[in-house]
Amino acid sequence: MSRPVEIVEVGPRDGLQNDPANLTTEQKLEFIARLEAGGVTRMESGSFVSPRAVPKMADSAEVFAGLDRSRPTKHIALALNEKGVRRAIDAGASEINFVLVAGQGFGTRNQGMTPEQSAEALIHCAPLVHEAGIPLSATISVAFGDPYDGEVEVAVLTDLAHAAEAARARELALGDTIGVATPWDVHARFDAVRAAAPDLRLRAHFHDTRGAALGNVYAAMQSGVDIIDASCGGIGGCPFAPAATGNVATEDVVYMLHRAGFETGIDLDAMIATAKWLESVLGHPVSSSLSKAGSFPA
Numbered sequence: 001m002s003r004p005v006e007i008v009e010v011g012p013r014d015g016l017q018n019d020p021a022n023l024t025t026e027q028k029l030e031f032i033a034r035l036e037a038g039g040v041t042r043m044e045s046g047s048f049v050s051p052r053a054v055p056k057m058a059d060s061a062e063v064f065a066g067l068d069r070s071r072p073t074k075h076i077a078l079a080l081n082e083k084g085v086r087r088a089i090d091a092g093a094s095e096i097n098f099v100l101v102a103g104q105g106f107g108t109r110n111q112g113m114t115p116e117q118s119a120e121a122l123i124h125c126a127p128l129v130h131e132a133g134i135p136l137s138a139t140i141s142v143a144f145g146d147p148y149d150g151e152v153e154v155a156v157l158t159d160l161a162h163a164a165e166a167a168r169a170r171e172l173a174l175g176d177t178i179g180v181a182t183p184w185d186v187h188a189r190f191d192a193v194r195a196a197a198p199d200l201r202l203r204a205h206f207h208d209t210r211g212a213a214l215g216n217v218y219a220a221m222q223s224g225v226d227i228i229d230a231s232c233g234g235i236g237g238c239p240f241a242p243a244a245t246g247n248v249a250t251e252d253v254v255y256m257l258h259r260a261g262f263e264t265g266i267d268l269d270a271m272i273a274t275a276k277w278l279e280s281v282l283g284h285p286v287s288s289s290l291s292k293a294g295s296f297p298a
């Protein structure tokens with residue numbers, strides 16, 4: 001079990017967008033620099049959405065302007081409409097992650113779009129990204145359940161996967177925005193999407209709202225997924241998902257994978273130290289297990 005697994009750190013975006021703390025641009029840049037020093041090479045560093053919808057991401061252009069570009073890190077910008085894609089390109093994003101949505105209830109509230117409209121928006125925006133020479137990926141939010149509408153049909157995911165293929169996205173994530181997935185569900189949905197769109201690289205995005213996130217990471221890997229989103233400290237959540245909690249914690253995922261012999265390139269001790277530093281700037285404890293229990297063996 002020595003296959004490499006790519007961890008995409010989403011703390012600076014998914015993590016901070018819903019935290020009660022208001023970090024300054026300089027503190028966000030320090031967070032990003034600490035993550036890079038700990039071995040992170042790909043991360044969501046901000047989102048280009050309406051500042052009224054998500055005030056915590058209003059300074060993403062300033063964050064991108066302050067990044068240390070001498071490092072090889074791929075800085076992903078989240079976008080969900082043409083204005084966001086244009087702003088992300090102008091800000092110098094290394095990659096754009098476009099948000100598709102699998103449920104109408106959440107989609108309407110989060111981004112003013114039905115699943116079909118989010119697919120149309122991706123297909124409309126993709127040429128802009130390709131012309132800019134930037135890699136395009138997509139994430140299907142609420143892929144395991146919608147907080148307003150309930151169950152999400154697998155067919156919605158395969159339709160969105162076909163749209164991602166048509167848009168020439170190179171990677172697609174299934175996002176459990178509200179943390180309702182179980183490992184068996186993860187197998188079924190990743191296997192269905194892989195069968196429907198075999199050329200897309202698949203990425204897993206889990207929130208630990210109902211305690212199953214690490215089990216879901218394991219299940220995704222058993223289904224052949226080797227790109228995992230996680231946030232340092234397990235911070236995060238979506239402002240449009242009631243009772244949202246954080247992403248699966250980077251240090252918890254890294255611990256589990258390293259113990260099994262997988263390679264992530266991430267320094268576990270550095271990630272734990274960054275989670276503790278985060279507690280001091282956020283002004284509250286973070287939820288990860290490793291930041292409390294420490295690594296093993298010591």
Ligand code: COA
Pocket residue numbers: 017047048049050051053054080081082083084085087099109110111112141238239240
């Ligand atoms: N960046 C900055 N401003 C944007 C924007 C973007 N990507 N997209 C739209 N806006 C602005 C418009 O210019 C307009 O501003 P104005 O009122 O000053 O003229 C305002 O937002 C409303 O635009 P409209 O097109 O009517 O959109 P809306 O009010 O239906 O909101 C979104 C739709 C997509 C802009 C909004 O829901 C949004 O940004 N959601 C993001 C949610 C999110 O990030 N969730 C977490 C990650 S999945």
Ligand code: ZN
Pocket residue numbers: 014175176177205207237238247
């Ligand atoms: Zn998320």
